[in-house]
Amino acid sequence: MMRYFLCLGILAAAVLVNGQPAFVSIDCGFSGDHAYNDLDTNLTYQPDGEFIDTGSNHELGATYVTDKPTQARNLRSFPDGTRNCYTIKNVIRGYKYLMRASFLYGNYDNDNSLTDNGQLAFDLYLGVSLWKTMRIIDADQLYIAEIITIASSDYFFICLLRTGNGTPFISALELRPIDNGIYHDVNQTVSLLLWERWDMGSDQTFRYPKDKYDRKWMPDGIGRSCSANLYRCNSNSEPNPNVVATTELVRFDANDPYAVPSVVMQTAKVAPDNITLEIDFRDGNSISPPPLPPPLFYIYLHFSELNASASASASRVFLIKIPGIKSIPYTMTSEYLAERHVPISYQADPDPSTYYLTLTKMQGSMLPPLINAMEVYSKINLASIATDERDVDAMMAIKKQYDNKHNWQGDPCVPANLSWSIVNCTSSSSTSFRVTSLNLSYKGLEDSLSTAIANLTALKILDLSNNYLRTFPDFLANLSSLQSLDLSSNKLDGPMPAHLCHKQAKGLLSLRLEGNPCSSGGACECSKHTNRSQVLVVSMAATVVVVLILLSVFFIWRRRRGKRQPSKPQQKWKQIGGSSFHTDNSRFTYHDLRMITNNFERAIGKGGFGTVYYGRLPDGTEVAVKMQKRLLAIDEGVTEELKNDELSSYSHAIKEFQVEAQLLSRVHHRNLVSLIGFCNEGYSLGLVFEYAAQGSLRDHLSEKAYSEKNLSWRERLRIAIDAAQGLEYLHKSCKPPIIHRDVKTSNILLSENFEAKIADFGLSKSFLSDAQTHISTHAIAGTPGYVDPEYHNTFRFNEKSDVYGFGIVLLELVTGLPAVLKFPETGHILQWVRQGLARGNVADIVDLRLKRQYDNYSVKKIIDLALHCTSMDANERPTMTVVSMLLKESLQLELARGEPEPSMSSYTEILDVSQSGTSEITSSAPEMSGPSAR
Numbered sequence: 001m002m003r004y005f006l007c008l009g010i011l012a013a014a015v016l017v018n019g020q021p022a023f024v025s026i027d028c029g030f031s032g033d034h035a036y037n038d039l040d041t042n043l044t045y046q047p048d049g050e051f052i053d054t055g056s057n058h059e060l061g062a063t064y065v066t067d068k069p070t071q072a073r074n075l076r077s078f079p080d081g082t083r084n085c086y087t088i089k090n091v092i093r094g095y096k097y098l099m100r101a102s103f104l105y106g107n108y109d110n111d112n113s114l115t116d117n118g119q120l121a122f123d124l125y126l127g128v129s130l131w132k133t134m135r136i137i138d139a140d141q142l143y144i145a146e147i148i149t150i151a152s153s154d155y156f157f158i159c160l161l162r163t164g165n166g167t168p169f170i171s172a173l174e175l176r177p178i179d180n181g182i183y184h185d186v187n188q189t190v191s192l193l194l195w196e197r198w199d200m201g202s203d204q205t206f207r208y209p210k211d212k213y214d215r216k217w218m219p220d221g222i223g224r225s226c227s228a229n230l231y232r233c234n235s236n237s238e239p240n241p242n243v244v245a246t247t248e249l250v251r252f253d254a255n256d257p258y259a260v261p262s263v264v265m266q267t268a269k270v271a272p273d274n275i276t277l278e279i280d281f282r283d284g285n286s287i288s289p290p291p292l293p294p295p296l297f298y299i300y301l302h303f304s305e306l307n308a309s310a311s312a313s314a315s316r317v318f319l320i321k322i323p324g325i326k327s328i329p330y331t332m333t334s335e336y337l338a339e340r341h342v343p344i345s346y347q348a349d350p351d352p353s354t355y356y357l358t359l360t361k362m363q364g365s366m367l368p369p370l371i372n373a374m375e376v377y378s379k380i381n382l383a384s385i386a387t388d389e390r391d392v393d394a395m396m397a398i399k400k401q402y403d404n405k406h407n408w409q410g411d412p413c414v415p416a417n418l419s420w421s422i423v424n425c426t427s428s429s430s431t432s433f434r435v436t437s438l439n440l441s442y443k444g445l446e447d448s449l450s451t452a453i454a455n456l457t458a459l460k461i462l463d464l465s466n467n468y469l470r471t472f473p474d475f476l477a478n479l480s481s482l483q484s485l486d487l488s489s490n491k492l493d494g495p496m497p498a499h500l501c502h503k504q505a506k507g508l509l510s511l512r513l514e515g516n517p518c519s520s521g522g523a524c525e526c527s528k529h530t531n532r533s534q535v536l537v538v539s540m541a542a543t544v545v546v547v548l549i550l551l552s553v554f555f556i557w558r559r560r561r562g563k564r565q566p567s568k569p570q571q572k573w574k575q576i577g578g579s580s581f582h583t584d585n586s587r588f589t590y591h592d593l594r595m596i597t598n599n600f601e602r603a604i605g606k607g608g609f610g611t612v613y614y615g616r617l618p619d620g621t622e623v624a625v626k627m628q629k630r631l632l633a634i635d636e637g638v639t640e641e642l643k644n645d646e647l648s649s650y651s652h653a654i655k656e657f658q659v660e661a662q663l664l665s666r667v668h669h670r671n672l673v674s675l676i677g678f679c680n681e682g683y684s685l686g687l688v689f690e691y692a693a694q695g696s697l698r699d700h701l702s703e704k705a706y707s708e709k710n711l712s713w714r715e716r717l718r719i720a721i722d723a724a725q726g727l728e729y730l731h732k733s734c735k736p737p738i739i740h741r742d743v744k745t746s747n748i749l750l751s752e753n754f755e756a757k758i759a760d761f762g763l764s765k766s767f768l769s770d771a772q773t774h775i776s777t778h779a780i781a782g783t784p785g786y787v788d789p790e791y792h793n794t795f796r797f798n799e800k801s802d803v804y805g806f807g808i809v810l811l812e813l814v815t816g817l818p819a820v821l822k823f824p825e826t827g828h829i830l831q832w833v834r835q836g837l838a839r840g841n842v843a844d845i846v847d848l849r850l851k852r853q854y855d856n857y858s859v860k861k862i863i864d865l866a867l868h869c870t871s872m873d874a875n876e877r878p879t880m881t882v883v884s885m886l887l888k889e890s891l892q893l894e895l896a897r898g899e900p901e902p903s904m905s906s907y908t909e910i911l912d913v914s915q916s917g918t919s920e921i922t923s924s925a926p927e928m929s930g931p932s933a934r
Contacts, residue, residue, distance in 0.1 A: 023214065024088055024175035029057040029076035038070055041208050045071060048173070051086045054078060054409070058169075064106035064140055071172035072104040072142050078160055078168045083125075083418050085159040085410035087396070088175055091151045094876060096180050098213060099126070100146040101158065102172040105139045113166050114139055120166035125159040127152070128414040129382040132193060133163075142171070144216075148183055149191035149382060153389045157410045161418075178213045182257050185298050185345070185857075187864035189837045192298055192377035196281045200371050201243040201267030211261045217373065220269065220279075244268045244370065246306045252339040258300060258375075265304045265339060265372045274368040275361050281376045282355035294348040295378035296841070299357070301342040302373040303332050310336070310367060317365040322346060323354040329362060332370065345856065347841075348378075381837060387413040387425065388432040388872075390455060395420065395435065397452035402443060424461070432872060434458035441465045441486070454478040465489050465512070472497050482509065489515035494523030501526035586677035590684040597625050614691070622691035623676055627684070667734060671726030673749060673759040692749030692757065697723075697809075701745060701816050701847075713854035715754060716813045717862075717891040722756035723748045724887055727806060728880040730761055731799045741797045743805030744786045744819065745812050785819030785828060790874050800874035806883065807869025810862055816847030830870055833863070858893040861886065 025038075027045040035046040055076040065073045078084040091097065101124060105114070113120055120136040124145055132145045156175070160168035186192055198220040199206060208214035250265035252258075271277040301320070310316075316332040325346055332340065348355060359369035386392075395412040410418070413425035413433040424437035435456050445467040453462070454475035461484045464473075469490040476485070477499045485500075492513065503509035505526075518524040594600065596615035604624065605612035615623045664675035664687070679686035694700070697719060700711050711719070730738040740747075740761045747760045782791070786808050788801040808819050811829050819829050836845035842860055843852065865886050871877050878886070 022177055023208075024173075026051060026086070026173040027071045027074070028170045028172055029055075029059075029074040030071075031057050031059075031074065036070075040069070041214075043208060043214075045172075048076060048086070051088060051173075052076070052084065054081060054084045058108040060104065060106035060108055064104065068104065068142055069102075069172070071102065072106075075104065075106075075108055075169045075171045077108065078162070081162075081407075081409065083159050083161050083409045084168065085157045086173060088156045088158065088173075089154065091154060091156055091175070092177075093151050093154055096148060096150055096178045096183065096186055097156075098146065098148050098176040098178050098215065099156070099158070100144060100172075100174040100176075100216075101170060102174075103134055103136060103143040103145075103169065104141070104171045105136050105169070107139050108169070109167070112139075122163050122166065122168035123161040125157070125161060125410075126191075126382060127157050127159075127384070128386045128411045129380075129384045131158075131380070131382075134168075136166075144194075146194035146216075147191055147380070148178070148186050148194075148377070150186060150188055152188070152382075152386070153392070155392075159410045174214070176214045179259070181255065182259050184257055185343070185860075187860070188867045189381065189864060190860070191380050191382050193380045195295075195297075195376040195378060197373075197375045199264045199267065199373055200269045201245060202264070206261065206263055210263050213259070217261070217264045220374070242270045242272065244270060244306045246337070248337055250304050250337045250339060250372075256339060256341075258302065258339075258341055260302050260339060260373055265302065266306070268304070268306055268370050268372040270368045270370045271359065271361065277359045277369050277371065278356060279358070279371075279374060280356040282352045294350045296347050297345065297355075298377045298379060299344040299346075300375040300377075301344070301371060302375075303340045303342070303370065304338060304372050305332065305336055306370070306372075307367070308336055315365070316367040316370055317362045318369040319358075319360045319362055320344070321358045321360060323356070324349050384414065385427065385432060385834065387411050388434050388458075390457070391433075391435045394452040394455040395423070397455075398450045401448075401450045401452070402445075426458075436481075437461040437463075439463040441467070443467060445469060447471060449473050449475075451475050457481065460484065462486070465515075472500065476500065484510045486512045487516070488512045492516040492518050492524060494518035494525075496524055496526055498526070586688075588677050588679045588686070588688060590679055590681045590686075593625055593627070593679050593684075593686050593688075596623065596688070600625075600627070615688070617676075621676075622693065624689045624691050625686055626689065627686045667730070667738070667761070669726060669729040669733075670755070671722045671757055672729065672761060673757045689759075690757075692759075693752040694750035694754055696746045697748040697750060697756065698745035698812075698818075700750070701812055702818070710849040711754075713850055713858070714891070714894050717858070717887065717894060719748065719750070719754065719756040720810060720813055720862075721884065721887045721891065723758060723809065724806065724880055724884040726756070726758035726761075727802055728884050730758070731802070731880050737799065739797045739799060740802045740805070742782045742786070743802050743809060744783050745809055748809065783819075788874065789872055798874070799879065800877045803869050803877045803880060803883065804874075806880070807866045807877075810866035810869065814847065814859060814862055814866070815845055816849060833866075837863070855894045855897040858890045858897075861890040861893065865890075 023043060025043050025045040026048045027036075028048045030045070030047045032047060035044050037044055055078045057074060057076055059074050060072070105120065107113075114137065118137060121133060123133050124131045126147065126149065131147055134143060134145065136143060158173060160170060162168055183192065197215060197217055199217040200220045202217070202219050204219065206217040211217065245267045247266065250262040252260065252262075269277065305316075318330060318332075319327045320330055320342065321327045322344070330342060359371060361368050387395075392412060395408070399408045408420045408422070412420045412423050412435060419425060422439045423435050425433045426436050427433050436458055438453065438456065438459060438461070441463045442465075445464065447470055449464075449469065453459070453473075456479070458481055459479055460481050462476075462479070462482060463486040465486045466489045469487065469492060472487070472492065474497075476482070477497070482503075493516070495518075496513075500509065500511065504511050513519050513524045516524060588596070593615075596617060597613040598615075600611075600613050602614040603611050604614045610626060610628045613625045613627065615625045617623060665678075668674065673692070674690045675687060676690060677688040679688075727740060727743065730740060738761060740758065742760055743758075747758065749757050749759050751757065782788075782797075782801075782805070786805040788797070788804040791797060791801060808829060811817075811833055812819065815829065815833065817829055817832070821827055821829060821832060833845055842856070842863065845863075846852075846854070846859060865878075865883065869877055869883065
């Protein structure tokens with residue numbers, strides 16, 4: 001979170017550079033050496049040489065660039081290679097950006113390529129995910145591709161891929177940071193591809209500086225052919241609706257989620273017949289043929305009353321209609337010059353002729369429909385798994401040093417058919433690929449070998465053969481995963497470093513050195529000094545082993561001698577469990593526990609530590625009694641000899657158990673399982689907890705629960721909020737903070753009224769875990785599927801480790817699936833969710849038992865939160881305080897939905913968000929065609 005606020009500071013400091021916003025504006029193919037200021041926007045555009053090292057520059061003829069932006073006068077084409085990529089650095093991970101690419105063919109190659117098959121076509125990629133397929137059918141048209149997305153790393157790759165239909169080219173690239181508070185639909189899994197952005201009633205285009213984010217607001221397409229994806233408008237003879245305009249300032253507050261400029265909102269259109277206004281956006285993506293699968297549209301309608309004489313009695317009431325979707329009545333506020341917005345999301349029909357909407361005046365309305373501005377986007381998925389950012393940085397540094405321009409483009413590993421020729425990669429997790437093999441043979445390398453190779457921490461195979469290396473690279477000592485090293489046919493004259501000798505001697509490294517000057521004289525072998533060191537180490541190790549054997553014999557003798565003195569272990573036990581153990585809770589005797597549990601009759605859980613029994617106090621209170629199984633066995637009549645052995649072996653475990661009780665006794669919160677009392681008598685240790693009548697959350701999400709009452713989405717959200725508040729208390733209110741270390745659905749217990757309580761937050765790390773335990777125990781390594789990936793590197797838990805586990809819990813709440821899945825091809829829930837989202841429909845991953853009775857935005861918000869919680873970089877994860885806040889916001893979205901609709905194929909009710917002046921209409925998307933993710 002500190003990094004988050006630091007990034008805020010950096011962004012704030014970078015808002016103005018030479019009086020301009022922190023925009024990146026690239027004139028592709030510009031042959032000049034210096035940047036220039038655009039005459040229309042006064043924005044500084046720079047040559048593209050520092051962003052790409054392939055392709056060739058071309059100037060366009062004057063006949064094609066008349067009335068076009070300056071950046072359209074030239075382009076860069078890519079006749080060589082399948083993938084050519086721009087790299088834009090210094091972006092801020094987690095921030096929203098508007099990115100725009102422009103393309104004007106202009107017959108730059110004098111080939112009239114469009115006359116052969118009617119079009120040029122190539123793919124535009126953002127990172128490793130398809131942004132858009134560009135189809136160029138008019139040599140004189142400037143085509144535009146625009147996207148709003150969130151940066152998933154500290155750089156962007158923008159790649160053009162040859163698909164066999166002509167040579168890719170590009171005219172301009174523009175990157176604009178935008179406020180994270182606008183376009184709430186954009187998140188880690190949802191990016192928005194622009195179809196249309198219209199200024200209704202205007203006859204000119206507005207962009208920066210009128211729009212601080214440099215969005216291009218085009219004249220509307222009613223009565224003419226205008227598109228945000230094309231540069232020009234063509235008038236036609238269709239009837240022109242009435243235009244309403246004002247010169248007064250149209251207001252929007254600081255929290256407005258769209259921040260439409262006043263100059264755009266100062267014009268509006270009303271229906272030509274004062275009844276119905278039809279708005280067609282079927283050509284918005286300049287596509288042919290129609291996209292498959294059909295798009296999931298996000299439409300934002302922007303309204304402001306421009307009639308000063310309008311009053312509440314003369315308000316505008318109209319129906320918003322989309323073919324095949326339920327009509328929605330909308331009452332436009334009569335507040336003069338105040339912005340209001342209606343966002344709509346819906347799954348489009350495969351037939352593009354249905355890509356329009358109408359605003360129709362309702363009976364009783366005194367005024368006709370009016371609209372000031374409109375934006376149409378379609379959802380695209382940029383969720384493909386990319387290469388680990390650390391490996392990308394290392395490979396880019398290697399590329400820069402060796403100046404390879406043609407084969408090493410974009411992401412080193414993904415997609416597999418376009419991976420760099422010098423690497424092999426494996427998917428180390430559900431979120432990234434790692435470079436595990438690097439082949440730099442025959443590259444003419446000398447002793448200036450790139451030290452960036454040392455940053456490839458997952459590297460297992462390194463081939464440096466057939467080069468001109470004279471010394472062993474020092475950084476090889478840092479490659480802890482290295483298993484195979486080929487240094488054959490170089491100029492090495494030895495000696496071999498000690499660390500390589502040691503790894504080779506242990507069988508951890510396969511090493512090839514033939515063909516070096518040192519190999520013939522034996523100088524490549526380990527030096528005598530190294531051998532002497534190894535002998536010394538071996539001798540010392542042998543001495544230590546002998547000492548340990550003698551000590552073991554001594555202690556065995558002492559132990560056997562001690563068996564003849566049964567009173568001493570009893571004294572030792574009293575020291576372990578005596579006066580140093582204090583809690584503020586009730587003390588029970590072993591006899592009490594027998595009575596409470598009816599002689600330990602009903603076991604409700606069993607784990608590595610021991611067994612949990614159902615019990616009932618004399619006043620009728622239900623409890624769960626946890627007994628340490630070894631100590632329970634001692635009181636059941638075993639021999640004195642075994643008793644002494646047990647006490648000797650488990651004395652440390654007893655101390656840990658006491659620490660747990662002391663911890664539990666001082667922690668009190670409604671969302672934490674309460675300790676009622678303890679037993680510390682003789683050889684018996686036990687803890688008495690409040691009983692969770694509804695079992696664990698895992699019980700209710702398991703396959704066995706399918707035939708029983710299912711948790712609704714609201715119930716799941718309330719459980720998540722309860723659990724988050726419990727963890728937040730442990731992290732913030734306990735001094736020192738308590739790290740749970742094993743957050744999972746089986747450790748979230750439910751009371752009779754389904755109030756969630758966190759269990760096992762104070763359990764000893766000395767005992768094993770068991771997912772079926774009612775009040776289970778856990779090992780230091782947590783539970784597979786929930787363990788923070790960073791733990792495997794640091795072997796340390798912290799608050800963000802708990803956040804990771806909670807993110808997995810959220811995914812279980814959404815999907816109903818366990819953390820570790822049964823089908824082997826996608827063995828972890830995080831990977832399964834990402835793959836499901838990549839198929840384009842959130843509904844595919846949502847638990848079928850919910851029967852689509854949920855608010856779409858609420859579910860999307862939880863998925864996005866879960867993905868943030870499970871970020872590979874712990875610094876990018878939110879705190880539990882932030883998690884709790886976002887969960888409550890999601891619950892409010894669900895509560896605003898009202899009673900569940902019988903079918904989610906129609907809109908839910910309008911949600912009026914008064915603070916932002918936003919009314920929200922949500923249509924649940926019907927499932928896309930194709931196989932279900934389930």
